[in-house]
Every structure is written in structure tokens, then in C-alpha cells.
Amino acid sequence: MFVLVHCRGEVLYFSEWDKYQKITSLQKKQLPAGMIQFILFDQQMNPLSERLVFNKNDEATLLSSELKGYIENPAYYLQDNNVSATALDYLMLTHGWRRYNLSSNSVAGSEIILMTKDEGVRVTSTDVNGLFIFQDFDFPDSASYYLQALNRKGRSLTL
Numbered sequence: 454m455f456v457l458v459h460c461r462g463e464v465l466y467f468s469e470w471d472k473y474q475k476i477t478s479l480q481k482k483q484l485p486a487g488m489i490q491f492i493l494f495d496q497q498m499n500p501l502s503e504r505l506v507f508n509k510n511d512e513a514t515l516l517s518s519e520l521k522g523y524i525e526n527p528a529y530y531l532q533d534n535n536v537s538a539t540a541l542d543y544l545m546l547t548h549g550w551r552r553y554n555l556s557s558n559s560v561a562g563s564e565i566i567l568m569t570k571d572e573g574v575r576v577t578s579t580d581v582n583g584l585f586i587f588q589d590f591d592f593p594d595s596a597s598y599y600l601q602a603l604n605r606k607g608r609s610l611t612l
Contacts, residue, residue, distance in 0.1 A: 454501070455494040460485050460508075484508045488520070488545075497582075505545040520548040568599040 458466035458479065466479060470493070486508055493502040509531060524530075530541040561583045567575045567590075579585045579602075 454496065455498070457492045457494065458489060459492075460487055460489050465489070481508060505548075507541055507545055520544070522548055524548070564603045566601045566603070568601075569596060571596065 454470040456466065456468055456470050456477065457464065463485075465484060466477075468477075471477075489506050489508050491504045491506070492500050495501055507530075524544070530537055530544055561579055561581050563579045563583070565577050565579060565585045567577075567587055575587055575590070577585050577587055
């Protein structure tokens with residue numbers, strides 16, 4: 454299994470889960486302010502579990518901008534007391550809840566499109582397990598990529 458921690462698309466931590474290690478620690482001050490997403494993946498990188506937390510630090514952050522739905526009085530959750538901290542944790546559990554339907558997320562037989570400024574467009578297909586590879590491809594430092602999967606009907610899939 455693997456653990457991914459990210460905030461607004463920036464990977465903060467990614468590692469294979471060490472079942473013999475009781476605790477993996479991340480320093481709160483080293484994490485950005487805002488919504489932090491923790492995801493546990495299986496060996497095939499299917500999401501198994503997710504937990505959202507909100508990191509309050511010296512930066513000002515809008516809570517309601519990162520959660521779906523209406524949040525009544527977002528400032529209440531950011532107060533510096535135990536009651537508000539518990540309420541914020543409950544808010545993350547309810548508003549941050551996601552459902553994963555692994556059987557419908559299969560991308561087997563899909564077309565994968567990779568676009569870059571320097572390399573242009575590359576296309577490949579997934580195998581029966583939904584896996585794909587781009588061969589003879591360089592990953593230069595600070596390059597930006599756009600990856601899109603299309604199902605058999607040509608509709609975009611979420612990766």
C-alpha cells in the first residue's frame with residue numbers, strides 16, 4: 454500500500470506504507486495552510502481511504518473556498534480553542550467525504566494523451582489492467598505536463 458499527502462495538487466509526501474512503522478510524522482509548520490488530503494492506495498494505486506484535515510498556521514486561508522457545499526460561519530471553525538478544533542475535524546469528515554467505486558474507475562482499453570510544450574503530443578493505450586507507459590520519454594526538470602484519459606467512447610476520464 455502507499456500513502457499520498459497533498460495540498461492543492463502539490464505532493465507533500467508519498468511513500469510505500471511501512472506496516473512495521475507505527476507512526477509517520479509530518480511537522481505541522483512544514484505543511485501549507487489549508488486543506489491537506491491524505492489518501493491510502495492499494496498496490497494497483499486504487500484509492501482505499503481518504504482523510505481531509507485543515508492546517509491552520511500563520512497564513513490566512515479561506516476554509517469555504519476549499520470545501521464543497523455551503524459552510525455556515527466558516528470563521529467559527531478557525532477559532533483557537535478545542536471546541537472549534539473538534540468541530541473543524543467533524544467538518545472535514547462530513548464535507549470532505551468521498552466515495553470510490555473502483556469497478557467503474559477502470560481505464561482498461563482507454564486512450565491516454567500526454568501533452569507537453571517541448572515534446573508535443575503523445576498517445577498510448579492502456580492494457581487490460583488499465584496500465585500504460587510512454588516509452589523513450591524524458592522528464593526534464595520543471596517541465597509541465599497535461600495527461601488525459603479517454604474511454605472507449607472518446608469521453609474524458611478523471612485520473
